[in-house]
Amino acid sequence: MRVFIIHNFYQHAGGEDVVFRQEVAELSKHHDVHIFTRENKRGLKGMMQFLTYPFNFFVSRKIAAAAREFKPDVVHIHNLHYAIGPWFIRPLAKMGIPIVQTLHNFRLLCPSASLFFRGSIFTASLDEDFPWTAVRLGALDGSILKTFLTGFTYWVHRKLGTWDRISRFIVLSTFAKSMFQKSSFPAPSGKFAVRPNALDAYPRQEKRTDRFLYIGRLSEEKGIAPLLAAFADLPFTIEVYGTGPLQDFVEAMSKQNGRIHYHGFQPPEVLSLAISKASALIVPSICYEGMPMTVIEAFAQGTPVLASNIGILAEMVVPLHTGMHFDPFDQSHIRATVTAWADLGSEAKKGIAENCIAAYKRHYTLEKNMDRLVAIYEEAIHTKKRQAQ
Known part of the structure; x- marks a missing residue:
């Protein structure tokens, strides 16, 4: 199969970039793969990229030319924000190429992408034809202009029928x-x-320790601040890995409390080792996550997960089977859950660890995942052929 994969890198690497690289590497073992990528820039060049976001004819022509030369059986889109934009979907669809798009976040529904704003879940855009509420509030980076242009980009392509040209959306x-x-x-x-x-x-x-673990971006929506505030009153140790806008806060908490250990950014092998030794991974997000790779890694290592009881986390983590849930907005509930886990018997923890490994093998192995991806490609190709008849 000939697969043309399109991806836009953010300025700061994220989980979408990991998934993109992983899929390219795996597909390339058995299929002919061609990629087209762009990267968001800073300064004047970044501003020009953003202003052309809705109708990036220059990039669209490049992608169309690459498609004509490569002649793919299917096109797979990951991220479009913002140096690529959606316009190229239209000429590729005119060529009769089936198009699959992975929706790593909720940007097609709201400029915020995370459905999070000012410390809480933000869903006003879901019922609006145009996301005026998000624009008025500056839900994207606190900027009315950025929020408007992003909202306009996805709204205008709804009106133009661009998204109707996608054969399959992967969620x-x-x-x-x-x-x-x-x-x-x-x-x-x-x-x-x-x-x-x-x-x-x-x-x-x-060998397991009795320490808890946080790995992720140090930002408001990830819930790191209330988590560490809760741990300040607990007799347990937590290891924190990551960087982000709240790094100064985390460093200050680490200096004030000898049970909060901050390690900054570390390579994957260090994080994997930390996960394998932890008593439990804690994921305290107060936003709707896509699907955290750290949770999958924890399951693979047999490490239970204590997670927020919202969104995908409520779906991935099963209480007292693969971990526990807590209310991320309630520090007392965070403390109670951490304490309950620490007090759980060793045999119960061992059984939960075994359940985590079983969940990984059942749902999250790369082999099964890639088989499913190829099946989605084949469904899209078959549907496109049937429509052309």
Whole structure:
């Protein structure tokens, strides 16, 4: 199969970039793969990229030319924001090429992409034809202009029927599918295929410690601030890995409290080892996550997960089977959950660890994930052929 994969890198690397690289590497083992990428820039060049976001004819021509030369059986889109934009979908569809798009976030529904704003879940855009509420509030980076242009980009392509040209939308969970289905986004249920993220990992079988672990971006929506505030009153140790806008806060908390250990940014092998030794991974997000790779890695290592009881996390983590849930907006509930986990017996923890490994093998192995991806490609190709008859 000839697969043309398109991806836009953010200025700061994220989970979407990991998934893109992983899929390219795996598909290339058995298929002919061609990629087209762009990267968001800073300064004047970045401003020009953003201003051409809705109608980037220059990039569109380049992608169309590459498609004519490569002659793909299917096109797979990951991220379009913002140096690529959606315009290229139209000429590729005119060529009769089936197009699949992975929806790593909720940007097609709201400029915020995360459905998070000012410390809480933000869903006003789901019922609006144009996201005026998000624009008025500056839901994207606190900027009315950036929010408007992003909202306009996806709104105008709704009106132009650009998204109708996508053969399949890949979502990471049934929760994500339900969010799109109950929104104003004009796509039938049959166009959505649920396919979780995956990881090629194995249990390290390291000796467990009694320490808790946080790995992720140090930002408001990830819930790191209330988590550490809760831990300040607990007799347990937490190891924190990551960088972000709240790094100064985390460093200050680490200096004030000897049980909060901050390690900054670390390579994947260090993080994997930390996960394998932890008593539990804590994911305190107060936004709707896509599908955290750290949770999948934890399951692969047999490390239980204590997670927020919202969004995909409520779906991935099963209480007292693969971990526990807590209310991320309630520090007392965070403390109670951490304490309850620490007090759980060793046999119960061992059983939960075994359940985590079983969940990984059942849902998140790379082999099963890639088989599902190829099946989605084949469905899209078959549907396109049937429509052409």
